[in-house]
Amino acid sequence: MEHRTRIEIETAKHLTVSQELLFVRLAYDRNPNRVMRLRLATLLLVCDAFDDLVALLAPHDDLDFTQAMLLVQAHLARETPEDSRQARRVADHAFSEAGSDAQRAAALAARGKAETRLGDIAAARATLGQALRLDPREKDACKRLAALDLAANDPAAVLAMADSLTAQGAAHARLFAARALAHAKAGAIDVARAAAGLDDLSAMEMLAPPPGWDDIHAFNAALAEELLAHPGLRYERYGTASALTWRIDSPATRKAPLVRLLLAQIADAIDAHLDRIDRVDHPWARARPASAVLRSWCVITESAGFETWHVHQFGWLSGVYYVRVPDSIAQGDRLVGKGAAGEGAAGLGGCLAFGMPGELIGDEAASAFGTRIVRPRDGLMLAFPSHSYHRTFPHGLGEKRICIAFDLRPT
Structure with missing residues (x-):
């Protein structure tokens, strides 16, 4: 049904x-x-x-x-x-x-x-x-x-x-x-x-440009400028998984029209993804809400910024859209330095990882579970169950990596 x-x-x-x-x-x-x-x-x-x-x-x-x-x-x-x-x-x-x-x-x-x-x-x-x-x-x-x-x-x-x-x-x-x-x-x-359930319940696709835009890269360039000039831009936020990052907690203001255009595109992409997983037999899929609010925030990482292992406890479906990704991240030639955030993560600078946190289940079990790496690029959208543990790695660049994260929150 x-x-x-x-x-x-x-x-x-x-x-x-x-x-x-x-x-x-x-x-x-x-x-x-x-x-x-x-x-x-x-x-x-x-x-x-x-x-x-x-x-x-x-x-x-x-x-x-x-x-x-x-x-x-x-x-x-x-x-x-x-x-x-x-x-x-x-x-x-x-x-x-x-x-x-x-x-x-x-x-x-x-x-x-x-x-x-x-x-x-x-x-x-x-x-x-x-x-x-x-x-x-x-x-x-x-x-x-x-x-x-x-x-x-x-x-x-x-x-x-x-x-x-x-x-x-x-x-x-x-x-x-x-x-x-x-x-x-x-x-x-x-x-x-x-x-x-990550294999069956997630989606990854390049978004089409919103109405009025012929090219997604031109749209992203304008969106990046809108976000970097946003009055809600702040450094750090207690209680989040972000470390050493800039963020905008509520980018969708009336003075940010491109953010609202993007959210409409994301909503359409989510709707299509939900049609595809409708027949998947999984407890998460069976808990699909009848109505939900698409809630967003922006994360901007410079050289040392990263996200620790986390889930999105208020969401049912979560995801990310990449607005600006430095070429050397998208092309895979960045190295992550030693340290708590990057130990053993050579080549993963700026990437997104799905897996399990060793601090909760032990390094051996986390290693056995495995890690799935996603290399971001401009225009890429990912959607995944909100219970999926994920993290990012510092990219060590002077350039900014800009993304819009989102939750589909049941109402």
């Missing part, structure tokens, strides 16, 4: 986050009410202003669930033992203010993260287990409990958790990834590859 997914392209914004933050700060100074306090706290978190967020919220004893969770995230982002203790305390307050099991589970997932950082693994296990009993779809709790079990060399526990959550209707990137990781950790490499 054929399924359809209604794809909605994200709404173009009028302001960048930093511009909105400036206006909201002024509004809150004039009228410090609870509504403006919440909006200011949210923007401070997005802008990595964690000290300001703690200073804003910590003095108040009337925090509701949402504000308490924002304060928890700010404490966790500061990554000190004292902040972890404060995060645990505030997570308890968020739990007491929660109005649903889903909110209570989210508070417990945050508490479990703090307990893990504090080295109280037994308490973290109990907390994360309670979170999943309250809400089997809690992504962070699934991720963190799976990581604890993998670290304890207990892939059977991860598989049992995955089976239980699946039976209760959960179907998200963290769950699919945990199952594949556990099979690889247990040595069932072929089963792990089937669980990852």
Whole structure:
């Protein structure tokens, strides 16, 4: 039976986050009410202003669930033992203010993260287990409990958790990834590859130029200039897989018409890809959403920039479109230097790799699972399940490598 997914392209914004933050700060100074306090706290978190967020919220004893969770995230982002203790305390307050099991589970997932950082693994296990009993779809709790079990060399526990959550209707990137990781950790490499599903569920194609453009390379050149002049361009962002990179968190603004043209082309390409995988028998394919939003961001890497191993936990389908790729990357004559990001990766500078993170399942299992390398070039689009682990390598060039990443997020 054929399924359809209604794809909605994200709404173009009028302001960048930093511009909105400036206006909201002024509004809150004039009228410090609870509504403006919440909006200011949210923007401070997005802008990595964690000290300001703690200073804003910590003095108040009337925090509701949402504000308490924002304060928890700010404490966790500061990554000190004292902040972890404060995060645990505030997570308890968020739990007491929660109005649903889903909110209570989210508070417990945050508490479990703090307990893990504090080295109280037994308490973290109990907390994360309670979170999943309250809400089997809690992504962070699934991720963190799976990581604890993998670290304890207990892939059977991860598989049992995955089976239980699946039976209760959960179907998200963290769950699919945990199952594949556990099979690889247990040595069932072929089963792990089937669980990852990359061979059958991904797509790679050169996009046609959007309407009004005869040549994709001319379009990309203009798009690159639009992105490099974008007012939302910022360096680094806490909590992402990007390291030493420039990024635009929301490139689709009303003053970025070429980004919106590109997203329309990507949406059409995704729609065609989903038609092709409609008859694939895989849990990910069966979890195809009825409707989803196409959400995008831009990543710009210079010499040392790269992406660590990661999945896209909020997406169902994810991907990347390459706007500008230096010729020496596309032609394959770059060497990656020694170091944490490039050790053993000679010739892979600027490339995209799919595989498994050795820090979660061990280097031997990750090596047995294998790595698929994609050499980017201007105009190339990839789409893949959001649970697919992937990374990039620093390219060591003075030139910029520019791409638009995207998620298809269920609504």
